[in-house]
Amino acid sequence: MASMQDLQNVAALLQSSLNPATGKQSEQSLRAAEVQPGFSILLLQIVASTDFPQTIRLAGALFFKNFIRRRWTDEEGNYLIPATDVSAVKNQIVPLMISQPPTIQVQLGEAISIMADSDFPERWQNLVDDLVSRLSPTDVAVNNGVLQVAHSIFKRWRPLFRSDALFLEIKLVLEKFCMPFMTLFQRTDELITENEKNKAALEPLFQSLLLIIKIYFDLNCQDIPEFFEDHIDLLMGLVHKYLQYRNPTIETDDDNESGPLEQVKASICELIQLYSQRYEEVFSKILPSFVDTTWTLLTTTGLEPKYDILISRALSFLTTVTKSPERAQVFNSSDILQQIVEKVVLPNMSLRPSDEELFEDDPIEYTRRDLEGSDSDTRRRAATDFLRELKERFEGLVTDVVMSYVDRYLQQYRADRNANWQLKDTAVYLFSSVAVKGTITASGVSATNMLLDVVGFFSQNIAPDLVDPTTHPILKVDAIKFIHTFRNQLTKQQLLEAFPVLSSMFLSPEYVVYTYAAITIERILSIRQPSSSHLLFDKEDVAPVAQELLINLFGLIEQGKTPEKLAENEFLMKCVMRVLMTTKDSIIPYSDFLIQHLAGIVTETSKNPSNPKFSHYTFESVAIVIRFVSPAKPGSFDSTLFPVFLNILGQDVTEFVPYAFQLLSQILDASPQPTLPDTYSPLIQPILSVSLWDAKGNVPALTRLLQSILAKSPAIFGAMNLLEALLGVFQKLLSSRANDHLGLDLLESILYYIPKSQISRYAVPIANIILVRLEKSRTEKLVSRVTHLIYFLASAPAAADKLLGPNFATEFFDVTPNALFGDIFVHFVLAATPKMHSPLDRKLAIVGLTKILFDSPVFVQKYNSQWEAGARVLLTTLQSNSLVDAFEGGDELPDAEEDLAFGASFVKLNAVVWKGLDPASAVTDVKKFVAETIRTAGHGVIAQVGPVSDEVKSGLAALAV
Template sequence: MASAQDMRSLSDLLQASLNPATAKQAEQSLRGAESQPGFSIMLLRLVASDQFQANTRLAGSLYFKNFIRRKWTDEEGNYLIPATDVEAVKLEIVGLMISLQGPLQIQLGEAISIMADSDFPDRWTTLIDDLVSRLSPNDVYTNNGVLRVAHSIFKRWRPLFSSNALLLEIKHVLDKFCAPFMTLFQQTDVLITQNEGVKDALIPLFQSLQLILKIYFDLNCQDLPEFFEDNKDPLMALVLKYLKYKNPLLETDDEDETGSLEETKSIICELLQLYTQRYDDVFGEMLPPFVDTTWNLLTTTGPEPKYDVLVSKALGFLTIISKNQDRAQVFGSQQILQQVIEKIVLPNMSLRTSDEEMFEDDPIEYTRRDLEGSDSDTRRRAATDFLRELKERFEGLVTEVVMSYVQHYLSTYNSNKSEWRAKDTAVYLFSSVAVKGTVTASGVSATNLLLDVVGFFSQNIAPDLIDNETHAILKVDAIKFIHTFRNQLTKGQLTEAFPVLSSMLISPDYVVYTYAAITIERILSIRQSAHNNSLLFDKDDIAPVAKQLLTNLFGLIEKGTTPEKLAENEFLIMCCMRVVLTAKESVAPYSEMIVQHLVGIIEETSKNPSNPKFTHYMFETVGAVLRYAAPNKPLGTFDRILLPVFMGILGQDVTEFMQYVFQLLAQILDLAPVNAHFPDAIAPLVRPIMAPTLWETRGNVPALTHLLISILARNPEIFGQQNLIEPILGVFQKLIASKANDHFGFELLESIFYNIPAAQLRPYVRQIALLILQRLHSSRTDKLVVRVAHLVYFLSATISANKELGPDFAVSLFDEAQPGIFGDIFDAFVVPATPKLHSVVDKKIAVIGLTRILFESSKFNAQYGTKWPKGAGTLASTLLSDSLVGVFDGPATQEATIDPIGDEEVSFGSSFARLATVTVKVLDPVSEVTDAKKYAADTVKKASSGNVSVCQANMGNVTPEIGSSLSRLAGMA
């Protein structure tokens, strides 16, 4: 039981963590206390206690959630806190969370979701029973707590791929939760009806209703449960009731503040989308009243921003309806389509006063919402998606109707330039029906053949790009048109547009210059064709203007007067990155200027990292400059600029930046010549980067491994000089104990063996082998077996770097730990895993390593002759396979196109964010061998002619089939 003094000390630390002057020390003290038994339950009770200040309790709830995320389990599901604490937290957290409200309840709910992700249902079998037992017929606040916990657990199912394990988990919930769920839904409906005129009662009741509807979606997101199919009539009757429901008490006076009713109806529209998409055979006959109600809702809802999400979700439902060929026929006449466009599409596609205000007052948010492919719920995007889906069904009719409106709005604008909103609507309408299919990050792949996109651009878009009197929003529309239809324009047309776009980087309008940067970046990303993956624009195209582009872009970024404003606009830094990637080594003459700008931005944003995307592309830009300029500059040019700021980041423990710094430090070492002086600033880092606390953050592990390997390659002597052999082997031990990180452990071990003199490693060799054998025995995985095979081949193949390595060393490594074990490892793991080594370098290492084991190892041939035929058969079959023709000719010399912008979401957290501009060098211990097949063939030929005595006896014991294969192989020499 925690004492009052312990609770007060914990409270003081949490309070100190809120003060920037004491936050770092407080955070370190909290981290130190985490390992103490009872810490987690004490923290949880502090959050629930009203004896402490509100901000302290909130800080505690955030810390508790993050503590659970970091410390509940490791990658293998093993608890990282004492078992007694695990049980205590499970026993108390649901009740405590339900007793709280607001942000405290939300944070604990997220913690429960993290715990459930690991433990539910197998290791937390009582959770659902506990929740159901707390539901009340009339205690709304308790019910809301229960429902929040339930939704935090069940919503995890939404994005997951279906599997037997997932369906069993859902069934476990359904069996216990369905009946209470339906009862609560009906009870809540009754209470809402009884309290229709009491606002204070309606607000929490509608919170219940919203959570019930979210859970309705959760429970149906993977498959249609039998319970919901059997009870679809009463349940869907309630859903329809609240889609129609009106009550002035639930409306807000603020045009921007979404009310309970709008939120509820938005959730209903999401549920209707799910049922229409997935369960049309069951739900189809019930659709008409939902469609009619949604139509009426869309035609009667005002333009105020508070309705935006509702309108978007409602349009999303109608879009799903229109995807069905049969159901879409309701829209299939010219008269109906005109109504659709006039009453639904145009009101939601036209620019509103609130949009213009956002353009002026919050331009970065306007850009993010407006950008094709963003996940923001906007009316324009939803109306566009609906119109495009109708066009897919009725292309000719929709195109004809829409173009009549386009011409009308263009005429209105051409006769009166002050009517610029009319042209804005015309451009949006045209773009909506001109696109065929979906718009991806690569742009539009096909267009409506009934429309002349290039002609429309020439007549109506291009003039706005060069007319200085054009309204800023129309200028953005023009830039966005190029962005959307860039694949339909020729390289010549894009080249002509490029200077105009570049000039807009000095525009005073935030959205104009941001869209110009976005479009320049995307133009430079265009591929030549589906068959030719090289870029349309190369360094010769961009080199003449790259310096000015970068100067303008950095000028825009550096307008920011705070760390948050500097990092606000990730599109500008993305454009910087793309310009450098395209210009390549042509940036070398002014590369120091680029790095100086980047260093200033890094230093300032490190004070308060706020935008993960900006951070990622900022460091990608550094990586790109190093990659292309460092080989063309004097040694150390960038070290003197970058290393001080990198050391500062590490010294100040800026966790959001650290994994990027580790990757770039490794790149600095990798790019320098082998005999170059080892940077003085990096030497003091070697011991600290092996501290266990750094390796606990999963995102650090790949970056730190790469950095250690780079240090080993450049300055292996430092490990002996500073007594760091044991610490680095401790890192290896920690890594191979983890299923998630064991491959990093083996990469590090191979580099240790390759670079550190054998004499320094000899006292530890037996323990290294024992660790590997223990892991093979305790928790063997296919990945682990492949890595062990790779290690054996790596050690066996190594010829020149370390004379004490080689096939006899590989044999004795394991046999010294357990006599006779190598034969079993070779037979059971190494040989069977050989076909699973896929990369060119790995296959080369395997072939040479196996060849040396069979034909050069006296220890193997003397002790494990019975294993020789199996190994020889694998060697022959590997080298004679038709599917491997050309695979041993060495890696391709042409550099692959780097594209750091992928679909994955970049965020601050524990996951690894790999810099695409940083290449991890593959350690090739036999780089001097350019043709592995010839090496093996020459060795077999010598042995066949009696020139290799070590394996003569074993060669005579092979089957005729293997003997024939070896003869064929020898014939290739």
């Protein structure tokens, strides 16, 4: 039992963590305390205690959730806290969550979901029984707590791929939960009916109903359970009742925020969309009634923002229904399609006053919602998707109906541009909706409606708006967006002509205008040539305007006067990144300007990282400048960037630390200095500290940095008595399934660079560590990496002062008298060789295997019985179609990460390129190397190993020609 003093101390730290001035230090103190036994229970006591203010209890719940995410289990599923704490947390968490207000419930629910992910059902078998036992026929508050817990557990199934383990877990839940679930659904319906005029009673009941609908989806997300199929009329009857339910008592007066009833109906639309997509056979009889109700809902619901999600989901449901050719036939007439456009599409596609307010008051949110491919639920996107699906079914009819409105609206706009500009906005959206064929991907539109002239529409109706200063800002955005949407349909020359116009938009005072210009320029520069992986635009196309573009972009970004405002607009920084990617070494003349601005932005945003995408694009931009400028101006940025990175490390800016390590490694690799610069020496001891390696996001970058240091100064670890600490890092990485490949990467650098005199006494312990891991926790990935290690060692030139070469590769694992390498070679190495796919891996496999077979007296003498098996794999690998002659990758940068969020995961900087350590760099033509080796040593070796089949002999002879 924690003492009152302990409670007060932790509560005080939680309180001070809410203060920006003391937050970082308090967080570090809490992180230091969390390793103590009983800490998790102490946090739960604070959350449960009404003696503490709500803010402290909520901070405690949030810290508890993050603590569980960090320290519940490791990658292997082993608990990281004492068994007594695990048991106590499981016993306390469910009843505690049920009793808490919604804000705290959300945090505890996420914690339960994390715990259930590793423990349920095997190690938490009573969880569902515990939940079911707490359901009450009368206590709605308790039921809502139970349902919240259940949803937090079951929703984990939604994105998962099917597996036996997953279906076993779902089956266990269904056996215990289905009947209580249906009973509660019915009882909730009864209570809603009984309290029809009682708002205070209805609000928690509709919270129950919302959770019931969400759990209905959870339980059916992978497959339709037999129970739900057997009771479909009863259950879907209740669902249908609430899709058409109306009651002024529970309807919200707020026009902007959706209320309980709107939320329930939106969730119902999501559920029936699942059923119409996945379970049409079961759902087909009652589907028409849902379609009719949805149609009524769409044509009678107002345009207020509170209905936006509901309308969006309802349209998504109808879009799914339309995907069925049979069901879509009901729409196969001009009159019906005209009704659909008139009553459903136009009201939801037209600009509303609330949209104009958003454009003015929250332009970044307007942009994110409007952007094609956004995950925001908007009426416009849903109406567009519905119209496109109808057009896919009835292209001619839909095109005719829609274009009649487009033409009418454009005529009205021309008659009075000031009064009717919204009509042109609708016309452009309508045209774009039916002009696109198929889906729009990140690469843009691949095909268009052959009945429409997209380029002609652009010339007549869009291009003038780009240059006319009197055009309404929203129509200017529409014009820019048209280029963005149909960029693949415009020629390179047309896009080049549009470039100066788009660039001029950076001088616009309108936030959405210049943001969309940045988005469109970035996407144009991402276009690839038809039937080619090469980009359409190169540095010669962009270099003349790049400096002006970048000056304007930095000017817009740096309008933000706080870290949060500075990082608000990731689209501007992504455009900076793409311009830099395209111009490459053309930036050299003004690179100091670039680094000064980027360093300033990193310094400011590090005070409060708030936008992970903006941060990633900023660091990617820094890496691009280093990559292309360092060869011409080596070391020119060190004095600017080093203090920035040291500040990030010193302040422990968790979100930025992995980026700092990647860039430190990149700068070191680019340094022409043959030895380690003095600025790096003080970093060596700190980066070997355990705490840094406990943060998952740091691990890949730290490994790379150690490899870069080893390449510059291999003897420094011995000189600082840190070699065993370095090997300790290798052992820690190897013990983790998530990081074992990084451990072997590090080991390769250790063996390649560190002198034999320092490392030889550790060879046997290292080999034993690898063998134990292979024996106890073997995975295909680990076998592949151990194979790579053997080939890496074998392909390196043998040297008296290094543990390298084919003899050492053969002897390395012979740490017992049982001649173990022979078994490893046949069962692991040869089996894994055909699965090595990267060019460098395949090169090292071929060179390494050739050297083992023809240049290792140890192998030939000890393992002659395995020689022919190795020769067969060598022949097969060399004949493989996937063998490539060019082992150097291209210089083109891949697209940056799109799915970015702060957290424990590592995000690689694409501009930080490391092609891998190549111990066989002297071999430039693999086939020639093999041929020369066979000609030189082939006959002698074959004579030593004994009988070799004629097939293998002739195959090797053919290679030697």
